[in-house]
Amino acid sequence: MATAKEDKVSYNSVPLLDASTHVRLLEICPVSDNEDELYCKLYAAPIADLPSYSAVSYAWGDNTKTHSIRIVDYDQAPTSTEESLDKENGHTCLLPITSSLDTCLRQFRTYKELRLTPLWIDQVCINQDDDEEKSSQIQLMNQIYSSAKEVYVWLGLDSDGSDEVFQAFRQVAECMWDSELFGKDRATKWFPAPRAIFDNRIDTPEVQELLRKVVTIVVPLLREKKILAWYKRTWFSRIWTIQEFCLNQYTFFVCGDRAVLDEVVLLVWELFLILPDFHRNTRFRNAFKDHPEILSMMDSQPASLLPPPMQHLFETKGSLKRGKRASLREVLVQVSTRLDLGDHRVDILSTKFRDRVYGLLGLAADAEELDIRPDYSKSTTTAEVLTQTARSIVRTEGSVSVLRFSQFPKHHVEDPDEAGHCQPERLPSWVPDWANGTQYSYQFLDNVFSACGRFSSTADLIPTSSPFILGLRGLLIDKIEAVGLPWRADWGLKAYHRYILQYFAIIKDMKRRSAEKNSSGFDNDIYPDSSRRNQALWRLALGDCYVNGPQKRARATADDVVPVFRELIDHCNFCCSVDEKLEQQQQQQQQQSETGNNDNNRSYLNNMMHMDGKRPYLTAQKGYLGMAPKHAQPGDVVVLLCGDSTPYVLRTTGHDNSTSSSNTYTFVGEAYCDGIMDGELEGRLERERQEFFLV
Template sequence: MVDSALYQPLNTIREEFRLLRIQPSDDFHSIITCQLFTASLIDKPSYNALSYEWGNPNVTKSVIVNSTELQVTSNLEAALRRIRTTHSEVILWVDGLCINQRDVAEKNIQVAMMGRLYSNTTLTYAWLGEDDGGSATRTFQFLRSFLGDFGKFVEDVDYFAIRTSENVRENKRYRGEDRVLEDIRSGKLTMNEFNLNDFHEVCRRGYWWRTWVQQELILSPKVLLLSGSASIPLNLVIAFAMLNFTIKALASEWTESFHNMSDMLRIRWIPQVVRLITTDFENLVSLVSRLQFCRVTDPRDKIYGVLGIYRGTVSITVDYDKLVALVFADLVRNLAAESGKLYLRQFPRNTVDPHVPDLPSWTPNFFRDNVDSASKTGDRTGVHESRGWSARIHPTSCPSLLRTSGCTVDTVQSVFRFSPENEASDVLCNFIGSYVTMPHPTGATFLQVLCCNMFKHPTVDILRRRFSLHMSRAFLHWILKCGMERGAFNQRFDNFIHEHNLVDIFKSVPEDISTSLQFAKFTGAIDHLVEPYKSARDHSHFLRMTPQQRMASFWGSQTYPNSFLADIDWRIPSKATDLESIRIHIGKWTRKKAIIITEQGYTGFASYDTLVGDQISIIAGCPWPAIIRPSGKHHEIVGGSFIYGMMDGELFKDGRLTDDRQQIFEFI
């Protein structure tokens, strides 16, 4: 972007950086004229900073820097034009002009300093772009009016750059809550002038989705949002979002004008940075995961862009000469050193990402993949139930090779893949029909295992929780509905009713029993009928059995309460919204997944590209059983898995995993 002849070397010992002096102009449309000069953090200079998105690099405009005409993106030029004044110079730090983008060595040093550069600003301008439609102007005007009377509460928001959510709620509770409640109850505060569409338009702008923006705004002591000629302090937007706590508490007392407040404050519409300011991250992986959907131009910035706001210790050095794959590998090693957990790749590697070439099999693609599910399930994985099984990374001279400890515990015997060509309902119904009679090593019933794997429950006890019962019931209704729609003929069910002369009997049974029996017909899950039928003195006795007696051996009477079993006959159909929710949930859960059966009889979900013969291994520190595959003298990581019976320390408790069984794996 900028001619390197403009830049003189910087003194790194004095922590030097460059600043831009923008000359004033009475003519708004005149070309931007400015000078670059050197400053030092040691001298604590006074300056402002610009936070912006570069925009389309092919759409540029001219600016004059040190008497040289340069081309910058039109979005940057527009921001400088809005910041320029008519009467005085503006001292500004702008990464695109103040860093020599062609000097990688300088860029490495300056990017590593960015956290301190923003932390020491007098004011940071956050450029959201022009406001051609006027949505920002109207939104800012409303916020100023709505929050104008909050006094000290709003002012205090200026001074928390990084606070825990507990402290934020404390500020709200003691500084402004009483006033908010009083004004809403009295009708002084209303939403009559609020335009939800305007608010959403401002919050959806591309600016908010840059990874670097999160650091820039969190670390800056004061931020002024700019859009066209409209402006507002960021603290007002934060205060507005913080009202979510108070407004929810007043749900029963809202006036009519507040009825859309819940829609307005839905977390998906609040800018990411606002949520980050009010969040305390336990570890680096949770921070990287939260910013997964933010955009970067360089994949390395997925990591470099969060280092400034992470409050822990991390030994990652900014280096734009390093291969992206090795930057990601460094993060895995740092996460292991920080938390004792080894976050290996979970998702399929069936395509090569041109942005991240030569990615080792064990390294997650942090540019594309989300490791959030890892952080959510890792603490309850069997590996962490035993002391001494935290991450063990052994030294190696090859940065793309991971040498670590673990133990192979099983082998994949069968694979049922979900794909765009195979509907999830077809795959699940075929799986149920084929394996419903297979005993599980833990003794759990088929339904228990299926629901635990589907909803990522490590133990059957969780199935007793209200939400799990709701999800299980809706899931069973969904299976029945899919079977009815498919009109599947099941040979095992047909053989059963003919063997026991039940054809005519089943035609005349009451509707509630007939409906429940269709579950057996469409899935092949008939074994729960056998023992109750054999113990019955005659057909009529069998039909008089309670749902608990008739179904308990299949559903698991020790897991589900009687109230659930009594409804298992589907006499109360699940709501259409519940079925749709389950359909969506299953669609998300089965994406890039496969159901696997192991040689020892375990079932679970694994990466889509798992093959028969792949090994299931517990890798020290890895929060899930890893699917691995031999590759010459080494191994490859195929992906992660969730396998009921291995997720709660069972393999340690029964003695199958001990320190003396660990072996060394080398993953490439």
């Protein structure tokens, strides 16, 4: 055991001249026995003039710091490239670290190339007890990770067959390169998209031969769930690791004593995307009709073979490599909405809830313009951080479309204090919490609506006395008079055909009541003719959007929708007409019918799925028909807000003292309103603009 002094490290001995322009780097001192204590050197340098260094991305795991490293006095110790470190007489200080980092550094110490390389590791290089320094350093994360020579993703020691998984990654890459389908230059900085090559050329002998090789490599590991175990390591669920992975061109996954370039992992991941095609794609099955062993291997696997969750990582990194950066809103939407993978769902985690914003700032193209500065001071609440983020996005983009992701019920966003107590929820109704499972609402297709006409892209903001109040101008369309039952996108619901008919009977009755309102002396009819009113029956249930294959994504049209809608209704009526005995005898057939296995029935029902939980509504005066969030109720109002292309539902409240209760509202959610989605009320919006204050 060393006799060096046992002082605890004081970051004052390794000061940052300016935490917004300087960083610390760590060097691992080599030793003859890897069981020996960890000796490291820590020093500071301006970020504009750093030596060549590597950055490390890892999961902290348990935040309890149960281990320590010895920080060697920089002036008194020999350089870390020398093996003759004088441990007995050199002055060292102890720096507590987590168990996961201890394991990581010990493994890295065995790699000669890393012993000679300065490292940036957040847990050591940032004084975690100094909130001001931490806030400043986080603003440098973009530079730190993008300027590093490479980034090492530490996943932990070998376990659950991870060595076999890494070997499979390399074998697949070798097979792909040897095929020359991706070019002959192995020094490429990013692979062509294998999925596109497989799909477009599945009929060629070259692709079939390659797939025969790689399928036999990866499918056994899928069957044994070894690849799934690898993907389920903690690193994949941390918010900070997203930008740490994406910002650098050269990123290596490290597990135990194995390392593999991220591009190789991408090759295998793209392969996963085409494996389900062996189940459902006739071209794929025909291509392998002379290789029954491959089809048998695929048929023995579940249809869902894709492990979680790499899409948000590789798509984001691919965009950065192509020079395309998304806005913070787009990054937040991507990360918050794209990880619901059924049984393989992975929740993105963060030590502090506010890190859901701070952890993605380094990826945002508009980070500087948003002027969001990380703030970890105890006097600043997470509600304040999320509110500032939402306001900054509205101000910067000139759009209120971020409100679409302000869903209910809201998650508890305040972190517990030292005693484990949480502050009461104080997040305004209009502010998204960006929690896991955020859902797209109606406009899952971009740029298909223009309810505000030329005012759809320009928010009309009103100054307010509190940052928690959002003042906007727009148009009150009408008050909701009645709501129907929420649509349930539940294929397994018993007697689904009866539920479907009941649902459309409610819409049909609302359509009748709408016609009565417009024939009883109110303003002009909201529809140009009765034929257009009748279309509301099938438009509402789809939110007026129809997806029919990957090449056709647009507004619903009568030619596309009416035939499949009629077949669905006819089939549901048929199911209801059979007697009990026949229904029992044909139970299997009817179960297939109820779940929409008929292609045309499934086509319409599939398009209704994105309306899950939404409910039809009828407005009081004009008789507008539409779809509202499931928690909408009579008395709510439908409005157009300048700066978006869809209407919203608001609820009047009188609890704010700084504004009149008549124009103070809580936010309910995004809406579809039939007959106004193409700017029909643009003139009224210009002439009759009103003030709305959201709290």
